[in-house]
Amino acid sequence: MMRKAIPEASAKRLPIYHRYLGFLHSAGKKHVSSDELSEAVKVESASIRRDFSYFGALGKRGHGYDVAYLLDFFNKELHQDRLTNVALIGMGNLGRALLNHNFYVSNNLRISAAFDIDEAVVGKILSGVPVYPMSDMVAQLRIQQLDVAILMVPQEVAQEAADHLVEAGVHGILNFTPIRLTVPEQVRVQHVDLTSDLQTLLYFLDHDNG
Template sequence: MKRDVPRIPQATMKRLPLYYRFLQSFHNADHKRVSSQQLSEAMKIDSATIRRDFSHFGALGKKGYGYDVPHLLEFFRKTLDQDEAARVALIGVGSLGTAFVKYNFQKNHNTRIVVAFDTKAPLEGTIISDIPVFHSSVMLEKLKEYGIELVIFTLPSRAAQEVADLLVGSNVKGILNFTPVPISTPDEIRVHTIDLSVELQTLIYMIRNEI
């Protein structure tokens, strides 16, 4: 059953996990309240942007007081479903995929890679960093068995669309795509693409132009 949630800009949604992370830091330092300016200085985000982001969720703070840290932390914990762990599958266990498997979102995350697939893995599976890795030919069967709704693509670019097509009709609702190619999917499968080369070029441009 879907919850009633406010419609907020995508840029704001991307900042929500950052707010949660920094609020945890303030909470761990025993801060009872925090101002938008304090958050701004810690996160390097304009305070007006923070106040605007928070305004999408109603009155989270009080003028002249700021924000109650435990209350705000609890609010974002529920908003981000931190109590409900997301089971993630990794598709493609090359260099980048192996790095993901070893990291595996260990602390302060509500996501965990529980299974992985690769064309070079044995059919019966193997274990890498405590994660079972199966051959891609049994992917659909195992995705259902493990209750997977989110997958990470770290596979070769040439195979990305083909694998995405295979996921149509499965329980997968989202793809975090680390390949540099655009992926076309039906509306019921969301795709978020992170092109590392584009991100790097953007950073280089900003450095050289002092943006």
């Protein structure tokens, strides 16, 4: 059966479902209804059923969802069943904090190579991760066959860095810079704009209390 195209909003909710299903499985719960999931993750039950429908028949009407089956299903969909190595481009304060953390909350993601121009860190191993010069980025990404990169460089060099990532064969970029990158259509860019997100939060707080 052909799978329906999944809207971005639905895709962003999948890790939320996965996290709570893991909690339920650890607690020994066998089945869960969309209403129970809705109450726990604060997503409308109709939206949950619609999100799940993009993957076919995951549950039975009147019986809810099998927790173990659903957890295993989303493990595979979210690549939780295998290790994914990613590259970190830029070793500023935020980059170093992320490197020190190195996805310790997840067993399936790992920063395996970092890149920077700072001679104070280049050539060293920080938090178990080797730091290479930016001049070696394309070659190292190809050698290590890294398909995903986290971009944390200054905004004035963001597009140039993205161009090199594309040249190296990277297909996924998590972009922490404010620049909207121009990349080929086969390259997926996920933007993380902490400043804008904070400003949006403050806006709603002001208007909710107004």
